[in-house]
Amino acid sequence: MKTKQSLAKVQKDVPCPFCSIHCDDLVIQNQSGKLKVKENGCPISVERFERPLAQSTPTINGKTATLDEAISQAAGIFKKSVEPLIAGLGTDVGGMRSVMELADKTGSIIDHMHHDGAARNMLVLQDLGWVMTTMGEIRNRAELIIFAGTDASNYPRFYERVVWNEQSMFNYDTAKRDIVYIGENLDTSRGKSPTGKKPTHLKCPQDEIGEVISVLHALVGGNKTQKKDEIAGIKMAHLEKLAEQMKNTRYGVIVWAPGELDFPHAELTIQNFCEITKYLNRETRFAGFFLGGNDGGMSANNVSAWQSGFPLRVNFSKGYPEHDLQKYATANVLKNKEADALLWISSFNPEIKPPHAKIPTIVLATADTKLDFKPDVFIPVSTPGVDHSGQMIRTDSVVSLPLKQLRNSDNPSVKEVVRRIAELV
Amino acid sequence: MLIKLSGGTVYDPVHGINGEQRDIYIRDGQITRRPAATVDIDKTYDLKGKVIMAGAIDMHTHIGGGKVNIARMMLPEDHRQDLVSRTPLTRSGCGHAAPSTLTAGYRYVEMGYTACFEPAMLPANARQAHMEMADTPIVDKGAYAMLGSDDFFLRMLAAKKDQEAIADYVGWIINATQALAIKVVNPGGISAFKFNQRKLDLDEKNEYYGTTPRDIIKCLAQAVNELGVPHPLHVHGCNLGVPGNVQTTLDTINSVEGLPLHLTHTQFHSYGTEGDRQFSSGAAEIAEAVNANPNISIDVGQVLFGQTVTASGDTMRQYAGHWHAHPKKWVLMDIECDAGCGVVPFKYRDKNFVNALQWAIGLELFLLVNDPWRIFLTTDHPNGAPFTSYPHLIRLLMDRSFRNDMLSTINKDAAASSVLGSIDREYSLYDIAIMTRAAPARSLGLKNRGHLGSGSIADITVYNNVKNREKMFEKPLYVFKDGELVAKNGKIVKVTTGGTHVLKPEYDKSIERSLKSYFDKYQTIKLGNFKIDDDEIVEHGNGHIIVQPCT
Ligand SMILES: [Zn+2]
Numbered sequence: 001m002k003t004k005q006s007l008a009k010v011q012k013d014v015p016c017p018f019c020s021i022h023c024d025d026l027v028i029q030n031q032s033g034k035l036k037v038k039e040n041g042c043p044i045s046v047e048r049f050e051r052p053l054a055q056s057t058p059t060i061n062g063k064t065a066t067l068d069e070a071i072s073q074a075a076g077i078f079k080k081s082v083e084p085l086i087a088g089l090g091t092d093v094g095g096m097r098s099v100m101e102l103a104d105k106t107g108s109i110i111d112h113m114h115h116d117g118a119a120r121n122m123l124v125l126q127d128l129g130w131v132m133t134t135m136g137e138i139r140n141r142a143e144l145i146i147f148a149g150t151d152a153s154n155y156p157r158f159y160e161r162v163v164w165n166e167q168s169m170f171n172y173d174t175a176k177r178d179i180v181y182i183g184e185n186l187d188t189s190r191g192k193s194p195t196g197k198k199p200t201h202l203k204c205p206q207d208e209i210g211e212v213i214s215v216l217h218a219l220v221g222g223n224k225t226q227k228k229d230e231i232a233g234i235k236m237a238h239l240e241k242l243a244e245q246m247k248n249t250r251y252g253v254i255v256w257a258p259g260e261l262d263f264p265h266a267e268l269t270i271q272n273f274c275e276i277t278k279y280l281n282r283e284t285r286f287a288g289f290f291l292g293g294n295d296g297g298m299s300a301n302n303v304s305a306w307q308s309g310f311p312l313r314v315n316f317s318k319g320y321p322e323h324d325l326q327k328y329a330t331a332n333v334l335k336n337k338e339a340d341a342l343l344w345i346s347s348f349n350p351e352i353k354p355p356h357a358k359i360p361t362i363v364l365a366t367a368d369t370k371l372d373f374k375p376d377v378f379i380p381v382s383t384p385g386v387d388h389s390g391q392m393i394r395t396d397s398v399v400s401l402p403l404k405q406l407r408n409s410d411n412p413s414v415k416e417v418v419r420r421i422a423e424l425v
Numbered sequence: 426m427l428i429k430l431s432g433g434t435v436y437d438p439v440h441g442i443n444g445e446q447r448d449i450y451i452r453d454g455q456i457t458r459r460p461a462a463t464v465d466i467d468k469t470y471d472l473k474g475k476v477i478m479a480g481a482i483d484m485h486t487h488i489g490g491g492k493v494n495i496a497r498m499m500l501p502e503d504h505r506q507d508l509v510s511r512t513p514l515t516r517s518g519c520g521h522a523a524p525s526t527l528t529a530g531y532r533y534v535e536m537g538y539t540a541c542f543e544p545a546m547l548p549a550n551a552r553q554a555h556m557e558m559a560d561t562p563i564v565d566k567g568a569y570a571m572l573g574s575d576d577f578f579l580r581m582l583a584a585k586k587d588q589e590a591i592a593d594y595v596g597w598i599i600n601a602t603q604a605l606a607i608k609v610v611n612p613g614g615i616s617a618f619k620f621n622q623r624k625l626d627l628d629e630k631n632e633y634y635g636t637t638p639r640d641i642i643k644c645l646a647q648a649v650n651e652l653g654v655p656h657p658l659h660v661h662g663c664n665l666g667v668p669g670n671v672q673t674t675l676d677t678i679n680s681v682e683g684l685p686l687h688l689t690h691t692q693f694h695s696y697g698t699e700g701d702r703q704f705s706s707g708a709a710e711i712a713e714a715v716n717a718n719p720n721i722s723i724d725v726g727q728v729l730f731g732q733t734v735t736a737s738g739d740t741m742r743q744y745a746g747h748w749h750a751h752p753k754k755w756v757l758m759d760i761e762c763d764a765g766c767g768v769v770p771f772k773y774r775d776k777n778f779v780n781a782l783q784w785a786i787g788l789e790l791f792l793l794v795n796d797p798w799r800i801f802l803t804t805d806h807p808n809g810a811p812f813t814s815y816p817h818l819i820r821l822l823m824d825r826s827f828r829n830d831m832l833s834t835i836n837k838d839a840a841a842s843s844v845l846g847s848i849d850r851e852y853s854l855y856d857i858a859i860m861t862r863a864a865p866a867r868s869l870g871l872k873n874r875g876h877l878g879s880g881s882i883a884d885i886t887v888y889n890n891v892k893n894r895e896k897m898f899e900k901p902l903y904v905f906k907d908g909e910l911v912a913k914n915g916k917i918v919k920v921t922t923g924g925t926h927v928l929k930p931e932y933d934k935s936i937e938r939s940l941k942s943y944f945d946k947y948q949t950i951k952l953g954n955f956k957i958d959d960d961e962i963v964e965h966g967n968g969h970i971i972v973q974p975c976t
Contacts, residue, residue, distance in 0.1 A: 013951040024954045093556060094965060104516050125499050129754035129768075135949040136549070136761035140576075141619065167946040169576060169762065170633065250621065281744065285621050287759060302494055306526045306557045309519035311498040320508040320517045321525075323501050391552060391961070398491050398760050400552040402954055402961060 007405065010038065015392075015401035016045045017092070017385030018348060020293040021135065021155045022394045022401045033407050035386070042156035048348070049386065053409055054368035062374040071417060074343070074362045074377045075424035081341035081360070083317055084108040087330040088354060088364075090295040090346035092384035092403060093391040095414030096303040099345070102422040104308075107317040109339060111330045112300045113352065115312050117259025117292050119325040122301075122311050123267040130274040133253055133287035134396040138162045140169040142177060144249040146242075148273060149183040149209050150257035151190065155291050155395075159190045178245060183209050202242070206261060208232035210269035212239070217276040219243035246276075252286040259292050291395055295348050296384075298393040299400075330355065343421075347381045347414050364414055382411040390415075426467050427452050427460065428908065433472030433887060436858035437479065439867075439876035443855045449477065451883040454908035458879045472887055475902060478858045479875050480539025480884030484865040485659075485689055485724050486806040488529050488566070489543045489557030491550045492736040492766035495756050496523035496807070500734060500770060502752075515917050522734040522770070522807045530562040530923070532813060535915045537886035537901040540565040540874065540926075541812075544608050544659060544689065545738050547571050549761035549950075551602035552957055558925060559968040563911055565884075566968075567869070567926035569659050570604035571738055573641045574615035576762040577943055582644060583634040589933075592648040596932025597940065599654070601956040603927045605869065605973065606656035607649050608689075610738040611663055612638035615765045618741040625741065627663050627676050638663050639680050646684045652930040653975030655870020657685030657722065662694050665742040669698040671707025678714050678721055687868065690726025690805040692787040700842055704779055706786045709844065712793030715800070722868060723794065726805035727787035727818055730775045735808045736768045743767020762947060773810070781839035783809075785832070791822055792848045797859040798867070816898035822852040823894045870973050871926065883908035924971040925962055931975070 007030055015024035026049075027039035033053060037046045058070035065073070078084055086103055089096065089112040103110050112118070124130065138145070139162040152158045168174050179191040179199035183206050191199030204212055215231045220243045229236055246252055254273050261269055273288055280286035293301065305311045310323035326332065333339050334357050343362045344354035350368040354361065360376045363369075367380035384390040385403030390413075393400040428451040435447040450457045450466075460466075487493050497504070500523060507520040509528050518525030520532060533541055541561075546554045546568035558566040572578055572595065581591055595607060613636055614625040620633050627638050646658040662677050664670040674694040678686070688694065691711060699705035715721050732751070737743050740757055747755040747769050756768040773780040787809070794800040802819070806812035821828045832840050840846065852860075866875020873881045887903040900915025911919045937952065944952040959970050 013953050015954060024951050097560070097965060101516070104511055122498065125495075125754075125756070126501060127754060129499060129750075129756045131757045133759045134549075134761045136763070136947070137619070137759045139949060140762055140947055141759075161949060169947050251619070281757070285619060285759075301498075302553070303556075305494050305497045306489070307560055308517070309497050309504045309523070309525035309528070310501055316511075316517060319510040321519060322508075323504075389964075391556065393553060397494075398547075398550050398553075398758070399950055400550075400556070401950070402552070402958070 007407065011404060011406060014404055014406065015385060017383070017392055017403055018044050018048045019155050020291070020298055020395035021158055021161070022392060023157050023161065024401050028406055030407050035406055044156060051368065053407060054366065056367040056380045058380065059378045061376060067379065067412060070377050070379050071420050072424060075421050077341050077360045077362060077376060078106045078421065078425045081106070083339050084341040084343065085330065085333050085339035086110045086343045086345070088113050088345040089300040090348050090352065091414040092296055093299050093303055093393065095345070095347065095384065095418065096296070096300050098415045098418035098422060100303060100307045102418050102425070103316050105422055106425055107319065109315045109317070109328050109333055110304065111313050111328055112297050113346065114259055114292065114294055114297045116329065117257070118297055118301055119313065119329070120258045120261065120267040120270055121290060121292070122325055124270045124274055128271055128274055131277045131281055131287050133289050134398050135162045138253055138289060139165050141251040142253045143172070144178045144180070144245055144252040146180045146182065146252070146254045147186070147191070148213070148254055148256045149206050150255065150260045150291060151181065151186040151188060152255065152257070152291055153187055153190070154257065158291070164194055180242060182212055202234045202238055204232035204234055207263040210272045213269070213272040213276055215239055216243050216246065217272070217279060220247050220276065220280060246280060246286065247283065249284060252280065253289050255289045255291065257291040289396065293395050295346065295352070296392060298395055298397055302393050302397060345414055347383050364417055367411060379417055380411045381414050381417060382409040384413070387411065388413050427464065429466045429469040430477060430885070430887070431469050431471050433475045433477040434890070435477045435877060436854050437877040438855060438859045438863040440878055449877060449885070451905065451908045454883055456877055456879055456881045456883050470903065474890060476854060476888040476890050477877070478886050479862040479877055480886050480904065480906065481537050481861045482865040482875055483533070483538055483541040483803065483812060484801055484869060485544045485803045486541045486812055487543060487545060487736050487808070488541055488561055489526065490546055490554035492768055493523055494557070495766070495768045496734045496736050497525070499754060499756060499768060503732060503734070514920055520813065522732065522811055526557050526560040527562060530564050531917050534563045534904055534906065534912050535917060536813070536815060536899065537888070537904055538564060539884035539904070539906050542566065542605065542869070543568040545569065545571050545610065546602060546604060547738065547760060547764045548575065548598055548602050549763040552961070555603060555925065555957060555962055559962060559965060561923070563906055563921050563923055565923040565926060565971065567605040569606040569608040570598050570602045571608050571610055571764050572598060573609035573612045573645060574764050576616065577940070579613065579616055579631065579634045579636060582636050582640060588644065588647060590936065591644055592651045593932040593936040595645065595648040596652050596930040597936050599928055599930055603925065603957050603962060605926050605928050606654055606659055607645060608659040608661065609641060609645055610661040610764070611665065611741055612641035614638065614663060614741045615738060618744065618765065619759050623741065623745070625663055627673050627680065642677065642680055646681050646686055650684055652932065654928060654930060655973070655976050656868055657687045659687045659689055661689050661739060665693050665739055666746060668696045668704045670694050671697050671710055674711055675714050678718055681720070683720050685720050688721065688723045690803065690808065691723040691790055692726045692728065692783060692809065695786050695790060702778060704782065706782060706789055706843055708786045708789035709793055712790060715794050716796070722799040722801070723790070724801035724803040725787050725790050726803055726809045728773050728780065728783040729804060729810035729814045729817065730773045730780070730784065731810065732770070732772045733807045733810055734768060734770045736766065737808065738764050738766055740765035740767045743769055761949070775835045778836045778839050781836035782843065784835060785839060785843035785845045788821060788828065788845055789843065789848070792850045797856045798864045800860060801865055802860050816895045819857060819898045820893065820895035823857065825849060825851050870976065922967050924969045926971045926973055928973050928975060
């Protein structure tokens with residue numbers, strides 16, 4: 001069980017659990033339980049770390065209950081359910097390990113709240129594969145960075161950490177980096193270098209980025225394309241120039257955010273990114289990089305893969321894991337009334353609300369999560385990296401961070417609650 | 426609890442016991458001396474006619490870490506053919522080329538293995554590798570940290586820092602990543618590939634650093650030696666899979682001037698250029714060199730036919746190999762100024778000349794290297810074949826007529842160009858006990874494993890003595906892990922957690938000053954967060970740490 005720890009007043013090199021680039025250089029002060037980000041914060045981390053620890057208690061049908069009662073009520077729901085859905089999955093590796101155990105034992109379907117984006121990537125991985133890079137390589141090696149359909153502004157310190165970093169290893173002046181944006185509604189201001197060098201912006205509708213990339217692919221391949229002046233509103237001459245840049249760079253990177261490519265069959269656009277990077281590697285070095293998997297999405301997908309053999313969207317109802325990226329999406333499962341109970345997990349962001357599914361619902365969320373409905377069971381849970389230690393996997397799926405405990409909370413961890421439910425079913 | 430294994434036929438090479446009838450006693454997880462006649466025995470297993478060996482040890486198997494997890498994510502169609510249902514005791518999962526961690530643990534134990542070692546742990550990815558290993562039940566684990574293309578090391582080498590400082594860095598890495606040994610993969614070549622170099626010979630320079638693979642191997646082999654790491658530098662050499670690489674491998678053996686060296690998946694490094702197809706076996710030359718150099722050990726990386734996936738840190742060679750991907754998809758990654766990985770699915774076909782000859786070359790190596798203490802049984806899981814094919818491989822080694830039957834089914838030209846058919850040697854049970862138990866334990870410095878002497882950990886496998894060795898090794902009668910019966914007739918009967926073998930070599934802590942400034946300037950993680958505490962490995966309750974001594 002939980003023991004109160006005497007925690008240092010100021011902790012350095014604190015990893016931030018709140019977005020998937022997991023900056024780990026924060027300095028955070030704990031003053032009588034109230035946290036303050038003293039250094040290296042960003043709007044997201046400051047807002048989340050500095051929220052006061054909310055008080056609330058478990059409830060059963062809206063009535064206050066003890067933790068033991070709530071856990072046993074939750075276990076009862078699982079026992080009655082034929083096809084439970086465990087969704088949200090806003091937790092760390094430890095929480096996810098407990099989820100896998102419970103899902104296996106109860107024949108549940110599992111899915112993460114942000115997996116619509118990740119699923120687009122997974123479709124491409126399973127069909128084609130890719131050439132990828134990591135944050136450390138971009139920081140030290142990238143000469144050309146193409147932001148395709150994203151401005152990375154959901155990851156506020158991305159530029160500071162790996163684009164406009166002052167020091168880079170290979171005697172390369174990072175301020176000379178070529179930055180290109182392709183897409184619409186993008187804030188390109190961060191793409192301006194510290195010395196004032198402006199980024200290129202090739203404006204086109206998001207769902208036409210794929211076509212732009214395939215024309216670029218034809219150009220870098222030396223194919224004479226259509227004798228058009230424009231593709232998706234972008235002048236051919238601009239694409240020709242970019243194609244030359246792509247061929248001539250020593251290390252290029254194409255960055256996308258699968259969750260921000262939100263239109264039908266966006267996986268085909270990602271496929272275009274991966275095809276062109278693969279092609280470019282015949283002559284030079286070029287790689288992809290994606291930003292995604294917030295709220296523990298990367299951790300959930302990875303733990304699912306190593307424990308079940310399949311990435312997320314897995315159904316254990318037959319006693320063995322079945323994987324289907326479309327069929328086992330939360331929205332589909334609920335729409336088709338395939339689940340008869342829902343466990344929703346969200347331990348990072350109080351703004352995230354569980355779906356109101358009209359089936360027995362258990363919600364594990366931060367104490368200050370405001371719900372639009374009364375779930376059958378609500379258990380306030382602590383936040384990994386704030387209230388307890390743990391591990392999370394970064395968006396590049398390579399580096400994982402050791403989360404720290406910064407304050408004492410009476411709320412249990414997802415890992416503990418889900419494990420206890422699993423013990424009772 | 427006192428257990429007696431009564432009257433079995435024991436193969437324990439560490440004690441020179443070659444098929445003698447012996448009683449073995451187990452108390453509190455350890456093998457103990459024969460107790461006084463007055464002491465009650467709690468449980469006796471009558472094992473007359475059964476074969477007893479220590480639990481088997483796989484010293485090179487890719488069971489955990491990023492590249493394996495990429496393989497899992499990429500290959501759902503492979504897994505769908507080998508789904509594993511949950512039982513009241515065991516969790517569900519799936520097997521074949523890149524099995525789930527849980528299934529991998531169960532299947533190793535069901536096959537009589539009690540320890541397996543992940544040979545390619547990228548320091549940048551070490552935390553995840555340990556998390557995956559911790560989720561691999563029952564068996565003990567351990568990992569070799571991969572160095573040689575990491576920029577910190579290459580900068581030191583290029584700046585001609587003294588050997589002692591480099592050894593301090595290597596010692597720091599082993600401690601920080603909770604490793605048991607050091608591996609080098611295509612020395613400097615993963616870095617060179619990031620600078621768009623597409624090949625790198627033993628004496629070819631990394632264009633940026635000016636270092637050669639030879640420099641790197643010598644330097645790391647020496648550092649490992651100075652730190653007292655029991656396992657020699659574990660080398661995945663240059664030019665993997667390239668016809669003619671037999672010469673590179675011979676040169677690599679000579680490069681260390683007598684220092685201990687382990688050459689891994691040597692089959693992929695034993696290719697000549699003779700014949701119409703300019704692809705031939707170099708196994709005889711490699712075996713001769715191994716026989717003549719007692720400082721060298723190898724594992725084979727045997728190829729067996731069928732679908733698998735190749736997962737390697739060697740981005741340079743994996744890129745070159747991606748044209749042969751089957752199915753047609755592949756992943757390559759540059760990783761954190763540390764290393765990289767390439768994941769390429771592959772199907773080895775017995776009627777394909779090259780694949781068939783690869784199969785023969787592996788077997789030639791097994792049969793031409795004389796000393797079973799210096800050659801280990803591996804398929805480089807999953808690169809040559811999934812580890813579940815070991816019983817079949819053991820039969821190929823122990824049963825000459827079976828081997829020749831198989832030889833007659835492969836590509837005719839490959840069979841004709843191999844000396845395999847003319848080799849009479851058959852491995853004995855004693856040889857198998859050496860190469861799958863005693864020798865890997867000795868090579869890794871696991872003093873109380875791999876044998877059956879008193880005081881040893883009671884990891885024990887009992888086999889039915891069946892003529893068909895594949896059947897025999899597929900489903901042992903009993904498997905004991907830390908003295909507990911965990912599998913019976915090839916089925917798990919109890920699930921326990923295994924430990925993680927680590928080393929804590931001494932080094933000069935002042936190396937952290939230059940490391941800290943390097944991390945702050947160039948890395949995307951802080952030095953303190955890079956290091957993995959003991960707590961992190963044990964806190965989930967699915968493992969413990971076993972610290973092995975340095976020499
Ligand atoms: Zn290997």
